[in-house]
Structures are given as structure tokens and as C-alpha cells.
């Protein structure tokens with residue numbers, strides 16, 4: 282049986298071997314190494330990562346954190362992904378409580394305590410889902426924000442206890458846009474309205490000119506990450 286220590290060593294080796302890998306190479310390695318035991322996370326801002334992953338594994342599992350606070354456009358993008366990539370399996374990870382029950386018990390946590398809200402609606406459902414896998418794939422890029430500037434292609438995710446693969450970590454905004462335009466990739470309609478980093482509706486604003494894409498997330502608060510990646 283492969284243990285967490287084995288996977289940690291595997292991740293450490295792959296971090297060196299795949300340090301300069303292309304996204305296609307990183308995903309081919311992921312599919313070959315983990316088979317059915319990996320999942321691709323998507324916030325449904327676009328289908329770039331899903332499109333790349335499907336080329337390596339057509340029936341790949343796709344994780345969507347269904348917080349209950351998403352824009353209608355984000356839910357629409359998820360539904361469009363299901364139609365465009367019928368072979369993928371979308372795994373909707375939900376919190377224990379509905380939004381109504383949470384608000385009845387705690388009030389508007391996204392305003393009073395967004396860290397607890399993210400914990401209940403994102404971190405816990407993520408951890409519960411990832412417990413069924415040996416690796417997860419994310420669309421984190423180094424240019425997203427200063428906190429992500431050193432993101433490697435492969436790493437050991439100590440918090441969740443599995444291998445984390447970031448195939449498009451080195452991609453610039455121009456490379457990302459070129460992939461979308463060249464391949465006609467699905468994109469959340471909010472992007473063309475100026476939302477450059479889309480999370481839950483109550484916590485997402487358009488970034489101000491000249492600010493990084495994630496500056497519109499929890500705008501006005503010190504919080505910059507959901508607790509999923511940082």
C-alpha cells in the first residue's frame with residue numbers, strides 16, 4: 282500500500298523532474314501516475330485547465346466548490362462545461378449546512394467573519410473531497426498575486442495530505458489568453474465584464490486599474506486567500 286510518506290517523496294522527486302515541464306507534460310505525468318485517483322479543481326472562471334486535463338484523461342473528475350454564494354454566471358459556466366465535456370464527472374462539493382441554515386445560525390458570516398465562512402463552505406468540503414484522492418490539480422498561476430509568485434509545478438500539499446499539481450503555474454496572462462482564443466475555450470461571461478478573478482458573489486469585485494487580478498477578492502479586507510492554496 283502506498284503511504285502518505287511515499288506520496289510526499291514522489292512529489293519531492295517530481296518537483297525537481299518536472300520543474301520546467303509544460304502543462305501537457307505535467308498533466309500526462311499526473312494521469313499516468315495517479316489514474317483515477319486525482320481530481321482537477323475549477324472555480325468555473327474558464328475551462329482552460331479542464332480542456333488541458335481532458336486531453337490527458339477524457340473522463341477526469343472535476344471539483345467545483347458549490348458554496349451556494351456563486352454568481353448565476355458561474356453556475357451557468359459549470360453547466361456549460363458539463364455539456365461541452367460530456368466525459369468529465371463534475372464533483373460538486375457542498376458544505377454541511379445550506380446557506381439559509383448557516384445564515385440563520387451565524388448571520389452573514391461573509392461580512393462578519395469571512396474566514397469562518399470560507400472554512401465552512403470551501404475548506405471543509407475541499408478537504409472532505411480530497412480525502413478520496415491521491416493528487417489534485419489546480420489552475421494557480423504565479424502572476425495571480427504576489428502570494429503565488431513561487432508556485433511550483435508539483436508540490437506536496439501538507440495541509441490536505443496529497444500531491445498538488447499546478448500545470449499552468451508559469452503561464453503569463455498573454456499565454457493564458459492565447460490558449461483561450463486559439464482553442465475557443467469556454468469562459469465565464471463575467472470575465473468580459475472586467476471580473477478578473479471570480480469567487481463568491483458577495484466577496485468578488487472588479488479589480489481597480491493597475492491592481493493584480495485577485496485584488497477584487499474580499500476587497501477592503503486583509504484577507505487575500507480562501508485558505509485553499511495559501
Ligand code: SF4
Nearest residue numbers: 391395398399481484
Ligand atoms: Fe463565504 Fe465569501 Fe468565502 Fe464564499 S468567498 S465562502 S461567500 S466568505
